[in-house]
Amino acid sequence: MQIRDLPYADPGVPDVRSGTRLLVWLGRRQLAGQTKAMLWGLLHHLGIAGLPIGTGIAVQSVVDRDGGRLALAGVLLVVMGAAIAAGDAMLHRTAVTNWITASARVQQLLSRKTAELGSLLTRRVAAGEVVAVSTGDVEKIGWFVEALSRFAAGAVVLVIICVGLLFYEPSLGVVVAIGIPFLALSVLPLLPRATRRADVQREKAGKATELASDTVAGLRVLRGIGGEELFLGRYRAASQEVRRAAVRSARMWALISATQVVLPGILLIVVVAYGARLALDGRISVGELVTVYSTVALTLYPLRNFEEIAMAFSFSRPSAKRAARVLALTRTSTTTDAGGEDREATGDLYDPLTGLLAPAGRFTAVVCGDPDLAGRLADRLGGHPAEPGTDHTSVLLGGVPLDELPLESARTAVLVQDKDPVLLSGTLHELLDVPRSGEVLPGRALAAARCEDVLDALAQASVDTDGDPMSTRITERGRSLSGGQRQRLALARSLVTDPGVLVLDEPTSAVDAHTEARVAAGISELREARTTVVLASSPLLLDRADRVVLVHEGQAVAVGTHRELLAREPRYRAVVTRETDEELGTAVPRLGGIEALEGESA
Numbered sequence: 198m199q200i201r202d203l204p205y206a207d208p209g210v211p212d213v214r215s216g217t218r219l220l221v222w223l224g225r226r227q228l229a230g231q232t233k234a235m236l237w238g239l240l241h242h243l244g245i246a247g248l249p250i251g252t253g254i255a256v257q258s259v260v261d262r263d264g265g266r267l268a269l270a271g272v273l274l275v276v277m278g279a280a281i282a283a284g285d286a287m288l289h290r291t292a293v294t295n296w297i298t299a300s301a302r303v304q305q306l307l308s309r310k311t312a313e314l315g316s317l318l319t320r321r322v323a324a325g326e327v328v329a330v331s332t333g334d335v336e337k338i339g340w341f342v343e344a345l346s347r348f349a350a351g352a353v354v355l356v357i358i359c360v361g362l363l364f365y366e367p368s369l370g371v372v373v374a375i376g377i378p379f380l381a382l383s384v385l386p387l388l389p390r391a392t393r394r395a396d397v398q399r400e401k402a403g404k405a406t407e408l409a410s411d412t413v414a415g416l417r418v419l420r421g422i423g424g425e426e427l428f429l430g431r432y433r434a435a436s437q438e439v440r441r442a443a444v445r446s447a448r449m450w451a452l453i454s455a456t457q458v459v460l461p462g463i464l465l466i467v468v469v470a471y472g473a474r475l476a477l478d479g480r481i482s483v484g485e486l487v488t489v490y491s492t493v494a495l496t497l498y499p500l501r502n503f504e505e506i507a508m509a510f511s512f513s514r515p516s517a518k519r520a521a522r523v524l525a526l527t528r529t530s531t532t533t534d535a536g537g538e539d540r541e542a543t544g545d546l547y548d549p550l551t552g553l554l555a556p557a558g559r560f561t562a563v564v565c566g567d568p569d570l571a572g573r574l575a576d577r578l579g580g581h582p583a584e585p586g587t588d589h590t591s592v593l594l595g596g597v598p599l600d601e602l603p604l605e606s607a608r609t610a611v612l613v614q615d616k617d618p619v620l621l622s623g624t625l626h627e628l629l630d631v632p633r634s635g636e637v638l639p640g641r642a643l644a645a646a647r648c649e650d651v652l653d654a655l656a657q658a659s660v661d662t663d664g665d666p667m668s669t670r671i672t673e674r675g676r677s678l679s680g681g682q683r684q685r686l687a688l689a690r691s692l693v694t695d696p697g698v699l700v701l702d703e704p705t706s707a708v709d710a711h712t713e714a715r716v717a718a719g720i721s722e723l724r725e726a727r728t729t730v731v732l733a734s735s736p737l738l739l740d741r742a743d744r745v746v747l748v749h750e751g752q753a754v755a756v757g758t759h760r761e762l763l764a765r766e767p768r769y770r771a772v773v774t775r776e777t778d779e780e781l782g783t784a785v786p787r788l789g790g791i792e793a794l795e796g797e798s799a
Contacts, residue, residue, distance in 0.1 A: 200297055208305040213525040216518030220510075223299050223342055230298065231346045234291040238350025241284025242499050246358055247277040249491030257484025288350075292343045300339035303520060307331050310524055313604055315579070315613070321526055329406045330523055334516035341506075341513035348506035351499030355381065358492060366481055369472055369489045376464040377496060381503050383460055384453050391449035392511040398442040399515040405435040450508060457504050461497050468493050544595025546611070546698050546728060548577060552753040553746055555698070555730045557595075560721055562742035562759070563732045566749065566772045568703075571732045572616060574748065575702040578730060579613030594698065612696035616703040618687035620675035625655060626667040628686065634695040637723065639667075642693035645719035646685040647712055651678065680707040685716065692720070698728040705735060717741045734773055747772070 212222040224231065255270035257263075307330065311318055318327065359377050362370035409432060472486040546555040551574065555561040565571040577592055580599030591598035599607050609632075620628060629639040643652065655666035658677070675683040684707045691699060704720070705713040714737045720729065721741045731738055739745050739759040747755040747762060747769045755766045762769040 200294055203298065203301050204305055205302060208302045208309070211306055211521070211524055213521040216514050216516070216521050219517045219521045219524075220338065220341060220513060223302065223338065224345055226302065227295055227299055227342055230291060230295045231342075231349070234288060234295055234343075234346030235349045235353075237284050237287040237291055238347050239284075239353060240280050241288050242350055242354035243357070244277045244280030244284055245495050245498060246354060246361075246492065247280070248274065249488045249495060251277060252491050253484040253488030256487045257482055260483055288347065292346055295346060296339040296343035299342035300335045303335050303338055304331065306524055307335075307520070310526065314526055315576075318523075318526070322523055326403060326407055326519065327523065329403050330516075330519050333402075333406075334519055337509075337513045337516040338520065341509040341517075344502070344506050344509040348502040351502035352381075354499050355496060358496060362489060362492065366485050366489055368475055368480065369468060369486075372468055372471060373464075373489070373493055376467070377500075380457070380460050380464060380496075380500055383456055384504060384507050387449060387453050387456070388507055388511070391446070391453060391507075392514070394442070394446040394449055395511045396515045398439065398446045399512070401435070401439045401442045403519070405432065405439050408432050408435050453504060453507070457497075457500060461493075461500060465490070465493050543610070543697060545593075546578060546730065547593045548574070549593065550577070550590050551748055551751055553578075553748060554753075555728060556744070557728050558726045559743045560724060560729045560731070560741065562739045562745045563730060564734055564739065564745060564747050564769060564772055565732060566768075568616075570748070570751065572702060575613050575615060575700050575732055578698075578700045579611050580607045609696065611698040611700065612691060612694055613700040614687060614691040614702065614704065616706065618684070618690075620671060620678075620683055620686060622671060622673040624668050624670050625686075628671060629690055629693050631690060631694055633693050637693050637695040639689070639693050641723065642689040645692055645716075645723040646689040647715045647719055648682075648685050648689055651682045651686060654678070654682070681709070681712065684708065685712075688716070688720075692723055695727070698730065699724060700730045700732070702732045704731065705733070705738060710737065713737050736773055739773065745769075 209222075209226055212218040251270045251273035254266055254273065258266035258270060311327075314321070355377055359370070359374040362373050364370070408428075469490055472481065472489055475481045476483060476486050543557065545557050547553070553563065553574070555578075563571070563574065565574065580592060580602070591600035593599070594602075594610055599611065602610070626639075629642070652666040655669040655671075656664045658669055671677065671686075675686065678686070684704065688701070688704050691701065701720075705716050708716065713735060717735075717738045718741065720731070720738075731742065733739065736759065742759065744756060745759050745762055746753050747766060749755075749768055755762055755769060757765075759773075763773070
């Protein structure tokens with residue numbers, strides 16, 4: 198897999214039983230790239246290991262005054278230099294390719310999971326953690342995959358060096374063969390403590406990221422209540438905890454690095470001292486001593502890979518654990534029907550858990566006294582996964598459980614717009630360029646959502662689009678627009694898709710009453726003969742619905758029109774009017790107020 202071939206047509210099904218298993222799965226999926234990098238790494242390290250041989254031959258040829266062997270040593274050094282240059286360049290190229298492709302694979306898996314779970318993802322996992330996983334964690338996972346091939350090449354070369362020295366000069370080779378494995382494994386006693394400290398640092402950094410993300414998301418509200426200093430103090434404290442944890446972690450890694458310098462130095466001293474005695478005794482030549490000395494000195498380079506792989510694993514394992522936790526979230530709790538793709542997904546929408554029924558082709562409004570319950574109900578109606586610890590009974594569409602439909606079919610059949618929809622940056626044309634039936638054109642959807650003032654504002658803001666609002670760029674999350682304008686653009690985006698069932702959670706909560714009445718009329722007209730479910734408590738929306746269902750304490754307890762429920766259901770009146778029976782008086786003035794407001798909006 199080359200970088201130019203990204204993205205993957207199919208990133209695969211990851212092993213998410215643990216962070217370590219996810220890393221192993223990634224390594225296996227990158228096996229071809231890992232093999233290439235390891236082979237180039239072998240060439241690079243063997244070139245380095247061959248330098249002492251050429252150096253030893255050159256020194257001995259000078260001692261023996263042998264010009265032919267000196268020339269041979271020169272040729273050998275040139276060949277080793279070429280091998281080092283080629284191996285180093287290609288090792289870097291293939292290793293970085295492994296890093297990028299592994300990171301891209303994880304990114305695709307996270308994107309696929311985000312699309313699968315929808316808005317429920319941030320209810321199951323904190324938004325800051327999702328950001329941390331998709332940015333810093335992905336980089337650390339890619340780092341481990343990249344370092345793995347270089348570690349393998351270094352380990353193989355060290356084995357070759359030890360075996361080679363045993364044959365080249367057995368007396369010194371035994372010392373090196375005993376010392377090198379000891380040096381390579383010397384980090385193991387320190388690794389558990391370093392790993393624990395790295396885990397603590399990663400956990401605290403994740404919490405700080407979550408706090409920063411949540412603070413930025415709610416910055417406008419914080420400014421409104423004067424809470425900037427409070428949250429700034431909390432983030433400052435969290436940041437200091439991260440700093441202290443990072444310093445403690447760095448001390449352990451500094452100790453490991455020092456060990457990787459001091460112990461090889463001791464081995465080098467032992468080899469030189471013992472080799473010098475052997476040379477004085479005439480048991481080895483000066484060239485052989487130089488060869489062994491140079492070889493031991495150059496083993497420091499492949500030994501660094503042991504330190505790096507230990508560090509990469511320690512930092513990537515908690516990152517992989519977090520990624521595995523996100524990737525392990527599932528949309529369904531039931532076994533997918535093998536014939537699910539052929540099943541018809543049309544008809545009435547029914548929730549067995551609450552008893553809510555939305556007849557096909559009707560405009561159904563749902564009133565919940567608890568806004569959180571309304572949000573969870575909207576997610577259930579869209580076939581999104583239930584939260585942990587809740588009933589996993591699936592919603593039925595035409596008698597077919599949504600959980601048993603393929604994801605694409607379920608998303609085509611039912612579309613849910615939550616109460617806080619997100620507008621991605623781009624032009625208005627790109628915003629409305631979504632998968633759709635083609636029956637509803639963008640112009641009709643914008644008109645139904647009453648976006649005339651939004652179009653005028655975008656036209657005035659356009660600089661190089663000749664006043665065309667459809668070509669005007671919208672900033673990220675629509676920050677240049679008001680809350681009501683963002684909400685209506687999101688509604689237009691939902692309307693233009695023209696799904697079989699459209700579920701809207703408080704689609705007009707950020708607009709004034711006059712605009713709300715017009716938007717309610719637009720939804721009713723555009724979605725005529727289409728199944729529409731609106732979770733709201735606004736009388737203007739409720740009066741437009743064909744039927745209204747009151748959900749109280751998780752159960753549908755009353756069904757009728759808005760006016761019927763106002764007249765006979767006290768719990769409905771308490772939610773919709775926010776008043777008691779004594780404050781209401783009679784139902785007639787209440788109905789008159791609605792009719793008066795509708796007349797004004799007309």
